[in-house]
Structures are given as structure tokens and as C-alpha cells.
Amino acid sequence: MTAHLKITGLGKTFREQRVLRNINLEVERGEIFAIMGPSGAGKTTLLRILNLLEKPDTGSITLDGDTINGTQQSGHSAARQRISMVFQSPALFNDTVYNNVAYSLKVRRMDKDIIKSKVSQSLRLVGLEGYENRNAKTLSGGEEQRIAFARAVVFEPDLLLLDEPTANLDPGNVAKIEEVIRTINRELNTTIIIATHHMNQVRRLADRVGMLLEGELIETGSREEVFEGVADERTRAFIEGEMVC
């Protein structure tokens, strides 16, 4: 059987710098997969390629057997409807929460009543029900990021990409966002790939983990394998905080 998400031989070079080298990875439907690695390892670049914001120089990515990104032009528009991403900073529009969350559904020209019910379901998932009429710019940082999650999952993507989604938050809000991530994964069975520096976050959230170092995925395994078993020397140094990140 073909893996839900399959990355084969992926490579990317910016100018002279090889940022990603021969990445091979399979992720199953409904998994939470954490990509850990120090600053500059290539985490964001990998997520941007998965989100079709960037093209790789080598290799390909398939989602349920359909090629979604690769060196050849492929069925981007259909794939785009199945993938969503949340960034470190939410960048909401200066508008109501409702209009922020409803945006991708309005673009799809969905029926107004359906949009309304999907927006309220999405706000419930992130624990901000009733926030529809608030202006997004009057929210706290933690609330803004939860709205960014609501906006990202309102169209029920198959694949949700998270690029250090708690990097700018205090511990209380980190815990809330982690709960949102678990809820989305459990209730919508969304496959989640999260890039993070934070070992404790990986421990709390991930089913499986990959260690990216200088553009190479040097190790993948279950959370238990990576944290408790015999890990690559360099992964161990990273986990134990010896590697600067």
C-alpha cells in the first residue's frame, strides 16, 4: 500500500547552498510527525516545499499516491485544497475573527450557512467559540495563534504543517496550543507535521520523530525509539541540549 504522505529523494539548493539533501520519509494518515533540528537545518524549507510554496530541485512528494510537488509541474490546485500551514506568527487580517476564519471557504464559494457552521465548529476546536465578532487585532498573542489554527483547519485539510507554532508564546499558551493540536488530530484525524526546536514539545506531542541536520534527515523513529532507544550520536547531543539551536 502507498503511504499517505511519501517524500522521495527530495533535494533543494539555494544559490550554492544545499539546504535539503535526499530526504526520504513516509508519514501515515493521522500521525503527528515532529521534525526537530537546530536553526538552519532546513525545517522551514522542507515545510514550504510540502506546502507547495517552493519547488524542490530533485525528488517528489505524493499524497495518497498523487504527486503534489516535484521537479515537474503537477496538480497543484487540487493538492492545495488538502494542505494547510500555520506559521510562527499568525498574520491575521485586520478584520473580524469570523472573516479571518471563513476566508478559505469564501474563496471556495461555499454556501453561507455552511460557512457559518464550519467557522463555529472550527472556533470550538480551538476553544474560542463565540469569538466571531471580535476584531482579530484585539486578541492576545495566544488567542491570535488559536485563530490561525481555526483558519487553517476550517476546510478540514488532510495535512496540517506547523512551523514552530509556539515559538512566540509563554508556557500557558504553549500548553493551550498543544491541546489544540491534539484535539485537531483526534477529532479530524488530520496528519500533522510539526517543526520545532523544543524537545519537550516533541516528547509531549509526537508519534514519530525525524532529526534534520544540515539538510539531511539523519534519523527517524517512534518517539520512544528516538528518546529512549539508541539514537544517532548527533541526535542524542541535540536531545540532551549539547548542540546549539
Ligand SMILES: Nc1ncnc2c1ncn2[C@@H]1O[C@H](COP(=O)(O)OP(=O)(O)OP(=O)(O)O)[C@@H](O)[C@H]1O
Ligand atoms: N529563499 C532562500 N534563499 C536563500 N537561502 C535560503 C532561503 N530560504 C532558506 N535559506 C537558507 O537555507 C537554510 C535552511 O533554512 P531554514 O529556514 O529551512 O532552516 P530552519 O531549520 O527552519 O531554521 P530555524 O530553526 O532557524 O527556523 C539556511 O541556511 C537559510 O539561510
Ligand SMILES: [Mg+2]
Ligand atoms: Mg524555520
